[in-house]
Amino acid sequence: MFGVFEEQPLDPTIHKRADFDCGVPALNGYLQRYADQHRKRGISSAYVLVESKAPERILGYYTLSAAEIACSLLDERERRKLPRYPVPCFRLGRLACRADEQGRGLGKRLLACAIDRCLIARAHVAAYALTVDAKDDNAKAFYTRYGFKPLLGHVLTMYLPLAAALNQESVPAAG
Numbered sequence: 001m002f003g004v005f006e007e008q009p010l011d012p013t014i015h016k017r018a019d020f021d022c023g024v025p026a027l028n029g030y031l032q033r034y035a036d037q038h039r040k041r042g043i044s045s046a047y048v049l050v051e052s053k054a055p056e057r058i059l060g061y062y063t064l065s066a067a068e069i070a071c072s073l074l075d076e077r078e079r080r081k082l083p084r085y086p087v088p089c090f091r092l093g094r095l096a097c098r099a100d101e102q103g104r105g106l107g108k109r110l111l112a113c114a115i116d117r118c119l120i121a122r123a124h125v126a127a128y129a130l131t132v133d134a135k136d137d138n139a140k141a142f143y144t145r146y147g148f149k150p151l152l153g154h155v156l157t158m159y160l161p162l163a164a165a166l167n168q169e170s171v172p173a174a175g
């Protein structure tokens with residue numbers, strides 16, 4: 001049974017990256033080798049979910065960075081209300097939970113944390129949507145469940161308009 005969760009910026013002096021295994025080598029390797037470098041270089045910010053009583057054990061992580069989407073890739077109804085140039089957004093680069101804890105609500109919790117961060121950031125720096133590159137159909141099904149839809153002409157690149165995320169029931173609440 002889980003205790004109290006905390007979502008924290010990745011800190012290699014606290015969080016044991018080597019133990020993390022989500023079942024996808026590329027996502028493990030990113031956390032272990034690149035996430036901290038990318039944070040320092042301003043490429044992406046990585047956040048981990050831990051239990052307060054065992055903060056060294058990474059339960060899951062996600063990364064966020066700034067991005068933009070060509071307006072032509074958005075749903076036509078949305079496009080009508082937007083300028084013709086690329087619209088600003090955030091990108092959920094990676095999201096993964098450790099394999100031995102999957103199916104216990106951690107992925108939903110991580111996604112809620114990521115959306116909350118975007119909503120907070122968006123109060124200061126405008127962003128229209130959160131985008132994600134789902135790595136396969138399975139990941140796509142997970143994001144679809146929470147209101148993400150594919151960009152026009154794309155199968156696995158998806159987006160969630162952040163204004164909708166403020167009051168949409170399908171978006172998980174953090175906590």
Ligand SMILES: CC(C)(COP(=O)(O)OP(=O)(O)OC[C@H]1O[C@@H](n2cnc3c(N)ncnc32)[C@H](O)[C@@H]1OP(=O)(O)O)[C@@H](O)C(=O)NCCC(=O)NCCS
Pocket residue numbers: 022023024027094095096097098101102103104105106107108109133134135136138139140141142145
């Ligand atoms: C995808 C992933 C993050 C989901 O995390 P998780 O902790 O297993 O999922 P949760 O337990 O939080 O599931 C939340 C809800 O989504 C549903 N769900 C989980 N995975 C799903 C999937 N692939 N498709 C559709 N629904 C899914 C669950 O049934 C659950 O529904 P409920 O709230 O009605 O019970 C996790 O399986 C994972 O890390 N996979 C490996 C890495 C990966 O594929 N990441 C995607 C990045 S592109």
